[in-house]
Amino acid sequence: MDLFNSLVWLPFLLLLPLLLIFKKKTQHVNKELKNLPPSPPKVPIIGNLHQLGALPHSSLSQLASKYGPLMLLHLGRIPVLIVSSADAAKEVLKVNDLACCSRPKLTGVGRLSYNYIDVAFSPYNEYWRELRKLCVLEIFSVKRVKSFRFVREDEVGSLMDFISQSASSSPTDPVNLTEKVFAFSGSIIFRTAYGKSFRGSEFDRRKFYELIHDAETVAGAFCYDECFPGFGWIVDWISGHKGRVDRVFRKLDTLFQQLIEDHRKPERTKHEDDIIDVMLGIQKKQIEEHGHAWITKNHIKAILLNMFLGGIDTSALTVIWAMAELMRKPPLMKKAQAEVRGIVGKKKGRVPETDLDQLQYVKLIIKETLRLHPPAPLLLPRESISHFKINGFNIYPKTLIQVNAWAIGRDPKYWKNPEEFSPDRFIEDTMDSKVQRFELLSFGGGRRGCPGMYMGTVASEHLLANLLYCFDWALPAGTKEADVNMEEQTGQCLTLSKKTPLLLVPISQASH
Incomplete structure (x- = not known):
C-alpha cells in the first residue's frame, strides 16, 4: 500500500517543478504585457471613443500633452497607438517600418474598395509591392508628371481667365476661391487620370463633385464594424452606413468601368497618354511577354480610386490655406508677389x-502651409504585423498605428512659435530636401509614403504662383485681416478643410 501511495503522488511531484517554471514564465509574460504605452482611462465597451471630439487630431494632441508622444487608446475593441512626436514617428516610419507597414482591411478608403486589390490601402504583400513599384516608377514618376504639364497650364489659364472676367465685370464682388480652386484641382485629376475634360464632355461637373463629396464622406465617417468586430456591422446596417458605402462604391465602379471601356475602343482618338492608357499599356506588355497580366482591371480601378480621393483635396486645400494665411499677413503677400512678378516679368x-x-519663396509658403495645415492631419492608419518596441514599450501585432502629423507640425520642441505662419523659418534650412523629414509629414513616410507627392506639390505651386502673379487680392468690404476665419472643418477624418469658404476680391494688374 505504501508503494502504491508513493506511485500515485509521483506524477504530481514530477509536475511541480514544471508548474513553478510555467508560473514564473507567465508572471514574466504578464509583466512584459503590462509594459504598454500610457493610456487615458477608458470606458467599458466603447474604450476611448468618447475622447476623440469633433476634431480628432486636436483632441489627440491635447491627450498626448498629458500622456506622452506614444499613447495607447482603445477605440471599441481595437488598440490604437497614437504617435505625436517626430522622434516617435521616425521609430514607426523608418526604424520599424517593416513591422508596421500593413493596412487594416476596413479602414478609410478600404470601405470603398473592398472589391479591389488596393495599392495604397491593402495589407503588405507581394501584390502591394509590385503595385507600389508601378506607381513610383511609371504612374507618378517625375517624368510622367511633367508629361501632363500641358493639362495643368491649360487649367490654370482657364481659371485665370474666369477670375479676370469676374474682376472686370464686377470689380467689388468677391470670388469664392474655395469653390474655384477645388474645381481646378478636380479638372486636373480628371484629365490626367481619365483623359477627359469637363469642357465639352459628356461628364457633368456637378455630379462629379457630388460623387467626390459622397466618397469622402463615407470614407471618413465612423464605422462601427471597425471598432466592434463581429457585431458592429449590425449597427452600420441599421444606421444606413453600409447602404451608403455600397451605393457610392457602385457609382465609382460604374464610372471607372465606363472610362476603362472607352479607352479600349479602337476608334478612340487621343493626343497624349493618360493614366488609364499607361496602365492598359503595361497590362498589354505583360500579356505579350508572359502570356498573362498580373495587373487586372481591379488593380487599375484601385489606382484610379486613390487618385480620385487623394489627389483632389490635397492640392486644393494647400492653396486655400496658403491664400487665407497670406491675406492675414499683407507683408508676406507682397513679398511673394514681388518675387513672382520680378522673375516672370510682364511679357508672359x-x-x-x-x-x-526659381520661385523659392513660393515653395517656402507651400512648405509652411503643409506644416501648419497638413491636408491629412492624421496619416492613414497602419497596422502592425509583428511585435516590436518603441522607447521600451511593447507594440503587438494587429495594433492600429495613427501618426498625428498635425500635432508634430505644431510641436514647440521642433518649431519656434509653432502657431505662427512664417515661411521665413525655412530660409536658412540646410537639410537636404531628399532626406525624410519626420517633423514634416504631410505626405507620410516609409513604405507607405505618398507616391504622388511631386504631382501634388507642383500643382499647388503652379496655381499659387499664378494667383499671386495675375492679381492683387482684397478682402470683402468691411472685412479686416483679423476677421479671416481660420477655423477647421469639423466632422472630417481624412482631410483638414477650412470651415468657411475663402471669399476674396481679385484686382487685375491691368486696373492699376
Whole structure:
C-alpha cells in the first residue's frame, strides 16, 4: 500500500517543478504585457471613443500633452497607438517600418474598395509591392508628371481667365476661391487620370463633385464594424452606413468601368497618354511577354480610386490655406508677389511651370502651409504585423498605428512659435530636401509614403504662383485681416478643410 501511495503522488511531484517554471514564465509574460504605452482611462465597451471630439487630431494632441508622444487608446475593441512626436514617428516610419507597414482591411478608403486589390490601402504583400513599384516608377514618376504639364497650364489659364472676367465685370464682388480652386484641382485629376475634360464632355461637373463629396464622406465617417468586430456591422446596417458605402462604391465602379471601356475602343482618338492608357499599356506588355497580366482591371480601378480621393483635396486645400494665411499677413503677400512678378516679368501673362524652380519663396509658403495645415492631419492608419518596441514599450501585432502629423507640425520642441505662419523659418534650412523629414509629414513616410507627392506639390505651386502673379487680392468690404476665419472643418477624418469658404476680391494688374 505504501508503494502504491508513493506511485500515485509521483506524477504530481514530477509536475511541480514544471508548474513553478510555467508560473514564473507567465508572471514574466504578464509583466512584459503590462509594459504598454500610457493610456487615458477608458470606458467599458466603447474604450476611448468618447475622447476623440469633433476634431480628432486636436483632441489627440491635447491627450498626448498629458500622456506622452506614444499613447495607447482603445477605440471599441481595437488598440490604437497614437504617435505625436517626430522622434516617435521616425521609430514607426523608418526604424520599424517593416513591422508596421500593413493596412487594416476596413479602414478609410478600404470601405470603398473592398472589391479591389488596393495599392495604397491593402495589407503588405507581394501584390502591394509590385503595385507600389508601378506607381513610383511609371504612374507618378517625375517624368510622367511633367508629361501632363500641358493639362495643368491649360487649367490654370482657364481659371485665370474666369477670375479676370469676374474682376472686370464686377470689380467689388468677391470670388469664392474655395469653390474655384477645388474645381481646378478636380479638372486636373480628371484629365490626367481619365483623359477627359469637363469642357465639352459628356461628364457633368456637378455630379462629379457630388460623387467626390459622397466618397469622402463615407470614407471618413465612423464605422462601427471597425471598432466592434463581429457585431458592429449590425449597427452600420441599421444606421444606413453600409447602404451608403455600397451605393457610392457602385457609382465609382460604374464610372471607372465606363472610362476603362472607352479607352479600349479602337476608334478612340487621343493626343497624349493618360493614366488609364499607361496602365492598359503595361497590362498589354505583360500579356505579350508572359502570356498573362498580373495587373487586372481591379488593380487599375484601385489606382484610379486613390487618385480620385487623394489627389483632389490635397492640392486644393494647400492653396486655400496658403491664400487665407497670406491675406492675414499683407507683408508676406507682397513679398511673394514681388518675387513672382520680378522673375516672370510682364511679357508672359502667366507663370509657366518651367519657372517654378526659381520661385523659392513660393515653395517656402507651400512648405509652411503643409506644416501648419497638413491636408491629412492624421496619416492613414497602419497596422502592425509583428511585435516590436518603441522607447521600451511593447507594440503587438494587429495594433492600429495613427501618426498625428498635425500635432508634430505644431510641436514647440521642433518649431519656434509653432502657431505662427512664417515661411521665413525655412530660409536658412540646410537639410537636404531628399532626406525624410519626420517633423514634416504631410505626405507620410516609409513604405507607405505618398507616391504622388511631386504631382501634388507642383500643382499647388503652379496655381499659387499664378494667383499671386495675375492679381492683387482684397478682402470683402468691411472685412479686416483679423476677421479671416481660420477655423477647421469639423466632422472630417481624412482631410483638414477650412470651415468657411475663402471669399476674396481679385484686382487685375491691368486696373492699376
